[in-house]
Amino acid sequence: MSDSNTVTVDPFEEERPKETHFHARMAVLNIRENWAAWNGYKLANYFYDAEYEYFCVRNGCGTYDICGMQKYFVTGKDAEAMLNRMVTRDISEMNIDRVTYLVWCTDEGRLIDDGTVFKLGHEHFMLTCGSPSLAWLEKSCYGFKDVSIVDMSEGIAALALQGPTSCEVLKKMGLKDIDTLKPFGIKHFPFGASQDKPLMVSRTGFTGDLGYELWIKPELALKMWDSLYDAGEDYHIQPFGEAALNMARMEAGFIMPLMEFNEALKTIHFRHDHTPFQLNLDWLVDFKKPHFNGRAALLREKHDGPEYTLVKLDIEGNKPAEECNVYSDKGCENEIGYVTSAMWSPVVKANIALAMVKTKYLKGEIWAEIYYNKELRSYTKVSRCTVKEKPFWTHSRSRATPPLPY
Amino acid sequence: MSSYDTIIIGAGHNGMVCACYLARRGQKVLLLEAANEIGGLAAKREFFPEFQVSVAHSISHFSAKVAKELNLESHGFINPSCSLPTVGLNRNGEHVVLAHDEGGAASLSGVSEKDLASFKNYQTLMYRYAAMLKPFWGTVLPRIGVSGISKAMTYAKLGLKLRLLGKSDMREFMRIAMLPARDLMDEYFDNDLLKALLSWDALIGSKMAPRSPNGPVVSLLYRMGGDFEGAHYLPENGIESLIYSLRSVAEASGVETRTNFPVEKILIQRNESGLKVEGVTMPDGEIITATRVVSSADPHRTFIDLVGVENLEIQFANRIRRLRSEGYVAKLHLALHGEPKFNGLAGPEGRMIIAPTMDTIEFAYDDAKYGEFSRQPVMEVIVPTRYQSELAPPGKHVISAHVMYVPKMLKSKWSVDAREEIKNKTIDLLAQYSPGLKNLIAHAEFLTPEDIESNFRVTGGNWHHADHVIDQMFMMRPTYEAAQYSTPVPGLFLCGAGCHPGGDLMGAAGHNAAHEILKS
């Protein structure tokens, strides 16, 4: 019998997933107790039902906890030079209070990670990305005299609010002129009793629709959640988990680590990683910039053309082509690539997939050999695939300022 | 329009060799030296009024090919008829002496019959290996992974050379090349002094002691590739004759040399077509343009300070950062009122090594690697005035000693007091072998690796600019992507000790770099 006065030590404390700044509220709403983990933090796979959450995001709005995302403050006189050498895009023309999506590569031009840079001041940037990157940032800083990196992953609470009613909700929450915020813009708002503007909102997201991300001090996190949910009550606000996010991002054509790409610093086989060209991210590689990491290698890649290219496939039938290979012939003899993500898209009403296909076969026929299961029996089916150039789904409101009322 | 075809940074002997080759092929060459004297680590300097010395005090393997091609002999660089004896000093005068006569025949005294017999075998084998490796020190070693007939040939030749050794010698080479020096010596010899003496040239200059792995035997074979088969020598007019003959050839070839000219930055044009070297800038903002810049400054200084990381790739810059280039050799220079006497020696002849056993070396190293003074340092001593009396006023002398191991990163930080302490300790030790020494001293100078770093602009004060150890040798020197003298920055080349084949007064780095530049 344990004495009620003894403190019991949890021998697995270090191993257990940590709780994010919004956990107290999310735990109540996580009816299914279905938790996944992201960088050591509990993150819902889904709260109630993935499809339901997906429809909320597409028809109303939803919140997604991005506390697990890595956030770094990069500051100092050399902050811009250091970042600009690291990433393939040119950030030297960025204005303050703007965000840009970008990638960075090894010396050999292999993709390390994608992320966003927030320009918060002339010598103050915030870099966000999916995986812990301190080691790489430290290496990237080496030799620059005035730049410092502070890991803010724990020190900032961040929540994404995505979906057609998101702007309305923020307006209702009292964020003045939020509708004038342009895509990839940042605005700062008063919140609570604080005199300064502790709430930062960026018009960014990962669903292809109108959406925002909210950034605030951890102490104000729950308070912000509450006022957001108060404001959102009439707008179908609902938390969504990783599963619904994955559906939405696939329709938008966004890539995910460990799905579309492997981080180059983590692969063992030297060709199991990717270049931005393979991932169709040519537009993020700015050769007008005189120097950046991997430039020479990427120039060669551009000249030679990537061996594989990530494409969007519209696949006949309704069986998701998950984890299948693709072929240049219906007989499935000549394998030309593999599917990275696949789903039946409810809004597009199509069987969609992202796939890595050998570039030289892109002009010809593409067939997917799909495996599926019906009441414990496995079946195979070969379906014709059509390459789509545009994202499967977008909406004009995601680009309009002000976004049209919904 | 660029004013020069090539600007060379640093007038150490490698920068000068490179300049001579380029100018002789018609290039307009500007050689810029930060110091007010040319010569780099081999520069002669006055360390006390009327007493002169150079940091590098003897030669083991200056390239005969370079000497011949540049005709250095007719400019005053003349090999002596005989090399310097190497003396393993013993406090009681029971020295081990390794000497070579004018015909090159070796004689070894102070050891047993058994060691004498072993020495013959050891020497025969080592010479064969040294001769086998010799051509590769003077060759640009191709990038790994790049195909091409001539590149493949270079490696095929190395393979062939190994094969020509014959099966058993080849196997033996593969076995001993990576041995710690101690294992090799213990295998052959009994005499402690002899073992310490023979392992000396495997170790000096890098962060290595007798028990260290990392290819000391390769370093030893490197040094055994000289004209006197590993024995050190002094040219007829001393070390300075190397530098002055190079200066004379440079002048005759049209090289323009400016001293007191510290390059502040390598100027790099940045535009849509990428990076391209344009020239150099000086501290006062002056710009000198050139088609290419060749740096004999060490890799760290060249890339991190002069080029700047904003022009480099991240992993490359971090490999340069991680180069092991901390110096562990300090210099003691003594101005003496008279000739020093050493117990049991007729005169202060040759290269005298104070290292009674390999353990003494090892323990000296152990202290230093943790940032402490060695309780008992080890050293190599020469009396240069014995061979070149002009270095001091008549009847007066100079002692030059390489003192190991003195850490660049002293845990308690370098200070005037710290330098004084180690200086006195070193003199005390030396006086045990030369009892009257202290009364002769007019002035003593002690240069710590930190002093060498700041006075000679060499990162870490490192002898080789970057340790000469197996992971920093050959096509990995200083690191891949920069091991063929060209660098990732178009128009920038390296030509100093930090490139293949390495440091010492040899001239091969300057020669190979010129060869590569003239090819492109």
Ligand SMILES: Cc1cc2nc3c(=O)[nH]c(=O)nc-3n(C[C@H](O)[C@H](O)[C@H](O)COP(=O)(O)OP(=O)(O)OC[C@H]3O[C@@H](n4cnc5c(N)ncnc54)[C@H](O)[C@@H]3O)c2cc1C
């Ligand atoms: C303590 C010590 C003892 C040694 N003893 C011996 C020995 O006895 N025998 C032997 O063979 N080797 C010896 N060595 C090694 C040998 O001296 C070096 O390996 C060799 O001198 C390197 O020649 P280098 O021309 O490549 O470079 P250095 O001689 O170092 O010359 C480089 C030159 O570049 C100049 N420079 C650097 N930066 C700039 C700039 N920004 N602008 C302009 N100029 C610049 C420097 O001032 C220097 O003159 C010793 C080394 C040390 C440290």
